[in-house]
Amino acid sequence: xxxxxxxxxxxxxxxxxxxxxxxxxxLIKGQIPPLNPVSLRTLAANLGVSPMPxxxxxxxxxxxxxxxxxxxxxxxxxxxxxxxRVLQLMKAREWVEPELAALATxxxxxDAIRRLRDDDxxxxxxxxxxxxxxxxxxxxxxxxxxxxxxxxxxxxxxxxTLWLQVGPFMRVVFGRLGTVQLPKDHxxxxxxxxxxxxxxxxxxxxxxxxxxxMEMMLDVIRSRAEPEPKRRRAQSK
Amino acid sequence: xxxxxxxxxxxxxxxxxxxxxxxxxxLIKGQIPPLNPVSLRTLAANLGVSPMPxxxxxxxxxxxxxxxxxxxxxxxxxxxxxxxRVLQLMKAREWVEPELAALATxxxxxDAIRRLRDDDxxxxxxxxxxxxxxxxxxxxxxxxxxxxxxxxxxxxxxxxTLWLQVGPFMRVVFGRLGTVQLPKDHxxxxxxxxxxxxxxxxxxxxxxxxxxxMEMMLDVIRSRAEPEPKRRRAQSK
DNA sequence: GCGCGTATATTGTGATCACATCGACGCCGC
DNA sequence: GCGGCGTCGATGTGATCACAATATACGCGC
Numbered sequence: 001x002x003x004x005x006x007x008x009x010x011x012x013x014x015x016x017x018x019x020x021x022x023x024x025x026x027l028i029k030g031q032i033p034p035l036n037p038v039s040l041r042t043l044a045a046n047l048g049v050s051p052m053p054x055x056x057x058x059x060x061x062x063x064x065x066x067x068x069x070x071x072x073x074x075x076x077x078x079x080x081x082x083x084x085r086v087l088q089l090m091k092a093r094e095w096v097e098p099e100l101a102a103l104a105t106x107x108x109x110x111d112a113i114r115r116l117r118d119d120d121x122x123x124x125x126x127x128x129x130x131x132x133x134x135x136x137x138x139x140x141x142x143x144x145x146x147x148x149x150x151x152x153x154x155x156x157x158x159x160x161t162l163w164l165q166v167g168p169f170m171r172v173v174f175g176r177l178g179t180v181q182l183p184k185d186h187x188x189x190x191x192x193x194x195x196x197x198x199x200x201x202x203x204x205x206x207x208x209x210x211x212x213x214m215e216m217m218l219d220v221i222r223s224r225a226e227p228e229p230k231r232r233r234a235q236s237k
Numbered sequence: 238x239x240x241x242x243x244x245x246x247x248x249x250x251x252x253x254x255x256x257x258x259x260x261x262x263x264l265i266k267g268q269i270p271p272l273n274p275v276s277l278r279t280l281a282a283n284l285g286v287s288p289m290p291x292x293x294x295x296x297x298x299x300x301x302x303x304x305x306x307x308x309x310x311x312x313x314x315x316x317x318x319x320x321x322r323v324l325q326l327m328k329a330r331e332w333v334e335p336e337l338a339a340l341a342t343x344x345x346x347x348d349a350i351r352r353l354r355d356d357d358x359x360x361x362x363x364x365x366x367x368x369x370x371x372x373x374x375x376x377x378x379x380x381x382x383x384x385x386x387x388x389x390x391x392x393x394x395x396x397x398t399l400w401l402q403v404g405p406f407m408r409v410v411f412g413r414l415g416t417v418q419l420p421k422d423h424x425x426x427x428x429x430x431x432x433x434x435x436x437x438x439x440x441x442x443x444x445x446x447x448x449x450x451m452e453m454m455l456d457v458i459r460s461r462a463e464p465e466p467k468r469r470r471a472q473s474k
Numbered sequence: 475g476c477g478c479g480t481a482t483a484t485t486g487t488g489a490t491c492a493c494a495t496c497g498a499c500g501c502c503g504c
Numbered sequence: 505g506c507g508g509c510g511t512c513g514a515t516g517t518g519a520t521c522a523c524a525a526t527a528t529a530c531g532c533g534c
Contacts (some may be wrong), residue, residue, distance in 0.1 A: 278485075
């Protein structure tokens with residue numbers, strides 16, 4: 001059984017869109033590790049469709065850099081992240097996501113804020129029980145609940161694209177660090193800033209939240225640069 | 238004869254990439270007006286390939302929002318720009334492009350700066366002779382010569398995506414305003430800032446350049462909102 | 475002459491087939 | 505036992521076919 005599966009909700013949407021959603025969801029949740037090879041036919045078989053719609057979904061994900069097609073190899077896989085790349089992703093996230101949050105501030109409804117509290121509660125619970133998947137899900141829900149309020153589709157999609165690229169690596173980060181010493185996240189401050197309707201306070205909270213998360217990832221990237229010198233014939237499993 | 242054509246340079250590259258490049262080039266140069274419908278089979282016929290690689294290229298361009306697939310209509314076309322969308326594009330461009338320019342500053346070679354002067358000269362010439370196509374080409378060359386030096390592929394691609402979206406509309410802008418009262422562009426200031434190696438000066442010049450161009454586009458968008466009340470049976474051509 | 479319904483053509487979508495290329499496995503010879 | 509080499513399988517890519525849905529054009533009836 002693969003980590004990807006179709007919605008199977010009413011056959012209305014185009015198949016390649018369902019395939020895209022399934023893959024994007026798996027990627028953004030970190031269910032597909034970096035460097036993991038993916039093949040059209042295998043995916044198609046797992047999803048019970050022909051390779052055709054998978055090709056279109058994959059083409060779209062390649063355009064968003066959520067997948068890559070090795071030039072020499074011509075094999076399809078989840079891209080690895082270099083330090084240079086992470087730095088760019090960090091800068092980009094530090095720009096769009098505070099921007100989205102600031103735009104959302106005057107549009108935040110009582111209901112949305114309630115959902116925010118709810119997501120944050122789920123997040124804390126997952127954190128204390130060591131549920132990585134639950135944590136990532138709750139964190140994603142929290143952030144995108146905000147972004148959806150911003151009424152800025154272009155920025156929203158940009159943020160989604162960025163998350164698509166960092167998603168696979170978040171799982172790696174948690175694998176190294178565990179959910180124990182995670183961040184004191186800034187969700188509480190952010191919620192308070194939303195309630196007082198202060199866009200600038202929201203902005204700084206969001207930026208701090210993004211920055212700290214990405215710096216954690218940066219540390220992991222850097223720490224894995226040298227510490228595995230040779231490791232001949234010492235494969236795991 | 239269509240405005241799109243293949244490179245026909247050695248059959249090395251994948252066909253769908255050539256198709257993508259051809260379409261992207263036509264779009265970024267504004268050779269395909271907004272709301273212009275395109276069809277897979279027509280494009281395929283014009284390019285002398287099967288509809289298959291065209292589908293992949295188009296799928297990629299849809300992901301980049303350079304094309305859109307009308308939900309109801311299910312017809313493929315170049316997206317129109319709303320004011321809200323232009324404002325987001327402006328904000329995004331005002332962030333990435335100065336960022337790219339600042340990153341490029343310490344990496345600017347003598348040769349690159351020479352090319353910048355060359356492009357700017359071509360730009361001025363095209364401007365005085367009213368050559369819209371030449372102006373857009375020279376302006377594109379100028380900007381992306383800078384961005385290529387930044388060594389920041391993620392930002393570079395983001396800038397490309399944004400240009401892909403504004404491209405079709407630039408031609409519309411020129412159609413309304415002509416090349417006459419174009420901007421005093423900030424290219425000279427920018428080149429000077431590059432030579433003195435001042436990233437902040439480069440940043441402000443680039444931001445001013447982008448901002449003024451986009452404000453021009455914004456004016457056109459706003460001015461076309463109401464001024465054509467009915468205009469029944471007054472089709473051009 | 476004009477409106478409306480039908481027929482035709484064209485559209486995007488999905489499936490299937492054909493092919494060149496590359497990796498992996500296994501066999502043979504040393 | 506082990507290295508080189510050939511075969512087989514899998515991969516992405518492209519072409520062609522089939523199909524449902526829609527826009528467009530034509531013609532009939534009023």
